[in-house]
Amino acid sequence: MIEFKNIVKKYRNKTIIKPFSIDIEAGQLVVFIGPSGCGKTTLLKMINKLIHPSAGKIFVNGKDISTMDAIELRRNIGYVIQNTGLFPHMSIRENLELIPKLKGEDPAKIAKKTEELLKVVGLNPAEYLDRFPKELSGGQQQRVGVARAFSTDSDIILMDEPFSALDPVTRNSLQDELVQMQKELNKTIIFVTHDMDEAIKIADKICILKDGDILQFDTPENILKNPANEFVEGFIGKRRVWNNPELLMAEDIMIPNPVKITTKRTVLQAIEIMKSNKVDSLMVTDKNNILIGLVTLKGIQLLNRNSEIDSVMEKNVLAVSEESNLISILATMNEHKIGYVPVINHSKQLTGLITRSSILSALSSQLIDLEVAF
Ligand SMILES: Nc1ncnc2c1ncn2[C@@H]1O[C@H](COP(=O)(O)OP(=O)(O)OP(=O)(O)O)[C@@H](O)[C@H]1O
Ligand SMILES: [Mg+2]
Known part of the structure; x- marks a missing residue:
C-alpha cells in the first residue's frame, strides 16, 4: 500500500x-x-x-x-x-x-x-x-x-x-x-x-x-x-x-527440558530418577517425545518396583501450549488445583514444565531487570 x-x-x-x-x-x-x-x-x-x-x-x-x-x-x-x-x-x-x-x-x-x-x-x-x-x-x-x-x-x-x-x-x-x-x-x-x-x-x-x-x-x-x-x-x-502480564507466554515461564521417563522403564527406575533430580514427579513421553502421561512419587512409591511405567502412570495429563499466556495458565492451574502443568508444542511433544516456583522466578527476574533499569 x-x-x-x-x-x-x-x-x-x-x-x-x-x-x-x-x-x-x-x-x-x-x-x-x-x-x-x-x-x-x-x-x-x-x-x-x-x-x-x-x-x-x-x-x-x-x-x-x-x-x-x-x-x-x-x-x-x-x-x-x-x-x-x-x-x-x-x-x-x-x-x-x-x-x-x-x-x-x-x-x-x-x-x-x-x-x-x-x-x-x-x-x-x-x-x-x-x-x-x-x-x-x-x-x-x-x-x-x-x-x-x-x-x-x-x-x-x-x-x-x-x-x-x-x-x-x-x-x-x-x-x-x-x-x-x-x-x-x-x-x-x-x-x-x-x-x-x-x-x-x-x-x-x-x-x-x-x-x-x-x-x-x-x-x-x-x-x-x-x-x-x-x-x-x-x-x-x-x-x-x-x-x-498476558505478554508472558508459557515459553517464558517454563523450565525447559523437564525430567522425564519413557514407558518401558520400571517404578524402581522412576523413583531413582526422581531422587537424583530432586523432583517428586516425572513426565512420561514416548520415543518421539510426545507427552503421554505422568507419574508422581506419592502415586508409585507403594507399588511393585518392577511394574512398568506404562501400567502405573496417570494418563490424560492436562497440558498447556507454548503460546498460552500467564493469565490463562494461572487460571488453568487454579481451576484444576494443580501446582504444575507441562507445556507441549503443536505436535504434542513435551517442551517444558511450569511450576509455581518457575512462575515466581520468571516474575522476579522481570522485577530485578526493572530495578536495574530505573
Ligand atoms: N528545512 C529543514 N532544514 C534543515 N533541517 C531540517 C529541516 N526540516 C527539518 N529539519 C531537521 O530534520 C530533523 C527531523 O525533523 P522532523 O520534523 O522530521 O522530526 P520529528 O521526528 O518529527 O520531531 P518531533 O517529534 O519534534 O516532531 C530535525 O533534526 C530537524 O531539525
Ligand atoms: Mg514532528
Whole structure:
C-alpha cells in the first residue's frame, strides 16, 4: 500500500533519514515513534510530497509518487498535521468540507458527514460548526483536525501527533474511536506519537525510529517481548511486562527440558530418577517425545518396583501450549488445583514444565531487570 524504498533525506550535509525502507500494508495502523527530531514528520510529509526525498522512492498503491501530481495525491490522503493546521479564516464547517467539495461530492451528503464526524470527535455540531479555529481551545482544534482527516474519504490518513494537546480522558476515547473507525472504514493510517502507551494501544505495527534509522518495525506484542536493542528496551520500559502480564507466554515461564521417563522403564527406575533430580514427579513421553502421561512419587512409591511405567502412570495429563499466556495458565492451574502443568508444542511433544516456583522466578527476574533499569 505504502512502500518506502531506500529513502534518504539530507539537509545540506546532514543526513536526517538514513536509507529507510518499509512496506505498510493496506488497512493497517502503523505508528511511527521516536525521540524529537528523529525524522517522523519528515517521513510523513514525504508521503504527500510536502517534502521530497534526496534519494529513494515511495510507492502508493504500487505507483511511484514522484510521477504523480502532488495536488491530486494530497486530495486522496487525509492529513492531520502537527499543530492542527486548520485554515484560520475558514469556519469549522468550511474546514471540514473543503476537500469533499473540491472532489465534487454531493452537498447533502457532505453536510451530513460533517456533522457525524464532529460528533465522533466529541464536539456538538450546533455549537461548533460556525465557529472559527481561534474560537476553539487547542484540544478542540486538534479534534477538528482529526475529523477533517476522515472527511476526505481517502484510503490513507497521515496523523502527526494528533492527540498531543488533549487531556487523558478525551485522548483515550479518541484513541478508541480512531481504532474503531479505522477497522470499520478499512483505512491505512500512519500515526506519529511520542507516547508508547498510545502506540501500544492503537498500532497494528510500530516503527521505532532514532536518528533517521529504523530500530524495530514489528507488532506491539513482539516489540514488548523482544525489544531489538537496549535503546528500544529503555524506550518501552521493562515495567510493561508487569502492566501486560498476558505478554508472558508459557515459553517464558517454563523450565525447559523437564525430567522425564519413557514407558518401558520400571517404578524402581522412576523413583531413582526422581531422587537424583530432586523432583517428586516425572513426565512420561514416548520415543518421539510426545507427552503421554505422568507419574508422581506419592502415586508409585507403594507399588511393585518392577511394574512398568506404562501400567502405573496417570494418563490424560492436562497440558498447556507454548503460546498460552500467564493469565490463562494461572487460571488453568487454579481451576484444576494443580501446582504444575507441562507445556507441549503443536505436535504434542513435551517442551517444558511450569511450576509455581518457575512462575515466581520468571516474575522476579522481570522485577530485578526493572530495578536495574530505573
Ligand atoms: N528545512 C529543514 N532544514 C534543515 N533541517 C531540517 C529541516 N526540516 C527539518 N529539519 C531537521 O530534520 C530533523 C527531523 O525533523 P522532523 O520534523 O522530521 O522530526 P520529528 O521526528 O518529527 O520531531 P518531533 O517529534 O519534534 O516532531 C530535525 O533534526 C530537524 O531539525
Ligand atoms: Mg514532528
